Amino acid sequence: MINVIGLGYIGLPTALAFATSGQDVVGSDCNPEVVAQLRSGKARFNEPGLNELYAAALEQGVRFSDHYERADVYIVAVPTPYDKFTNKVDATQVVKAIDAILAVAPQGAIIVVESTLSPGAIRKSVRPLLLQRGFKPDEDVYLAHAPERIIPGAMLRELRKNNRIIGCDVPEIGEKLKTLYSAFCEGEIVVTDVQTAEMCKVVENTFRAVNIAFANELARICRYEDMNVYEVIRICNMHPRVNILQPGPGVGGHCISVDPRFLIGDYPSIAKVVAAAMETNDSAPDFVLERIREIMRVEGLVDTSRVGLYGLTYKENVDDVRESPTLQLLELQRRRLAQPLNAYDPYVTRDLVERQFHDLDAFLDANDLVVIMVKHQEIIDAMDKLKGKIILDCHNVCNLPNAYRL
Numbered sequence: 001m002i003n004v005i006g007l008g009y010i011g012l013p014t015a016l017a018f019a020t021s022g023q024d025v026v027g028s029d030c031n032p033e034v035v036a037q038l039r040s041g042k043a044r045f046n047e048p049g050l051n052e053l054y055a056a057a058l059e060q061g062v063r064f065s066d067h068y069e070r071a072d073v074y075i076v077a078v079p080t081p082y083d084k085f086t087n088k089v090d091a092t093q094v095v096k097a098i099d100a101i102l103a104v105a106p107q108g109a110i111i112v113v114e115s116t117l118s119p120g121a122i123r124k125s126v127r128p129l130l131l132q133r134g135f136k137p138d139e140d141v142y143l144a145h146a147p148e149r150i151i152p153g154a155m156l157r158e159l160r161k162n163n164r165i166i167g168c169d170v171p172e173i174g175e176k177l178k179t180l181y182s183a184f185c186e187g188e189i190v191v192t193d194v195q196t197a198e199m200c201k202v203v204e205n206t207f208r209a210v211n212i213a214f215a216n217e218l219a220r221i222c223r224y225e226d227m228n229v230y231e232v233i234r235i236c237n238m239h240p241r242v243n244i245l246q247p248g249p250g251v252g253g254h255c256i257s258v259d260p261r262f263l264i265g266d267y268p269s270i271a272k273v274v275a276a277a278m279e280t281n282d283s284a285p286d287f288v289l290e291r292i293r294e295i296m297r298v299e300g301l302v303d304t305s306r307v308g309l310y311g312l313t314y315k316e317n318v319d320d321v322r323e324s325p326t327l328q329l330l331e332l333q334r335r336r337l338a339q340p341l342n343a344y345d346p347y348v349t350r351d352l353v354e355r356q357f358h359d360l361d362a363f364l365d366a367n368d369l370v371v372i373m374v375k376h377q378e379i380i381d382a383m384d385k386l387k388g389k390i391i392l393d394c395h396n397v398c399n400l401p402n403a404y405r406l
């Protein structure tokens with residue numbers, strides 16, 4: 001039996017994938033509201049294909065509980081935020097979950113952490129807990145790290161197709177987990193040790209963050225020279241060994257904007273490139289605000305009440321607003337005691353900010369300057385409606401003469 005702990009963005013799809021691949025699965029969450037909602041037949045977030053997978057898993061007998069159960073394998077997928085002061089991973093929820101698992105786990109159980117951790121976190125924070133509770137690590141219970149790598153917006157496809165890392169210091173247990181995961185994972189599954197797995201996950205997200213920071217820096221250099229950064233990147237990327245990502249209004253979400261900080265926190269005197277990259281990405285919303293002011297000056301606009309931000313989520317076609325660049329921009333505006341800007345997002349139906357619109361047409365009517373903060377498909381399909389508006393296009397999606405670039 002598999003007990004998946006934490007039924008959020010990662011735990012839920014993982015529990016469902018195991019269940020539909022024929023495993024006996026119980027999904028547990030310490031929040032009874034989450035469990036009640038899942039029992040009533042509703043997932044808590046939108047993701048293409050999730051409802052179908054959910055229905056199929058229910059048919060296969062997946063169960064949800066607010067308790068942890070006796071199982072052969074535990075999969076831990078709880079949040080791992082970072083401590084804003086130290087930049088170190090905050091593994092409190094992982095440790096708490098494992099402590100609760102130890103109260104019910106049988107001899108020989110395998111505990112797999114899927115939550116992102118910093119390199120060495122299992123050795124430093126989890127092994128001591130096992131010893132303290134009277135368990136010999138990798139004898140009485142086994143520890144493994146199988147970091148999730150699926151991208152919001154295409155989670156279910158990536159859950160099946162992506163290559164996976166299994167980190168375990170006991171190779172036979174690593175191989176056993178490889179067989180287990182291969183029930184639904186069609187990608188290559190690499191077995192390595194725990195700390196290498198921890199490092200790989202953080203490094204992958206850091207690589208992406210640094211690449212985006214480089215693109216953001218290029219955007220600023222090109223702005224200075226009044227050049228088209230997208231054209232520069234497009235041409236450079238035609239070189240077989242160059243692959244620069246795209247500049248944008250900021251880096252949000254709970255992964256790329258967080259995980260690199262673990263390296264800064266743990267290796268402050270070494271991770272210099274990473275620290276500079278994070279500074280560049282963190283200052284992107286400020287750069288957008290500067291650009292808004294500049295465009296308003298050029299266009300003779302005086303009233304910020306007619307400026308609207310399109311998109312509140314951290315990226316396109318998802319409903320997740322964690323670390324959203326738009327929210328950061330609005331917060332900057334608030335801290336400067338400047339008039340709030342208008343905002344709208346088709347995926348955010350609840351009221352989240354001041355002056356939030358809930359209808360695209362009303363939003364467009366109310367604003368002279370529209371800033372495309374998120375390239376949701378909705379706005380790409382509605383390009384005609386932007387004709388005649390002044391636009392700041394932070395994603396190079398509109399090909400209109402009245403559009404300004406970053």
Ligand code: SAJ
Binds near residue numbers: 205248256257316
């Ligand atoms: N962004 C840019 N320019 C780009 C690409 C992205 O500015 O060229 C911005 C996005 O707009 C967004 C942020 O970066 O604000 C992050 O988005 P993302 O699509 O790059 O990544 P996430 O955070 O949704 O998912 C990442 C993925 N990691 C990698 O691609 C290495 C995913 O595979 C991981 O599973 C996920 O982090 C995670 O959970 O760690």
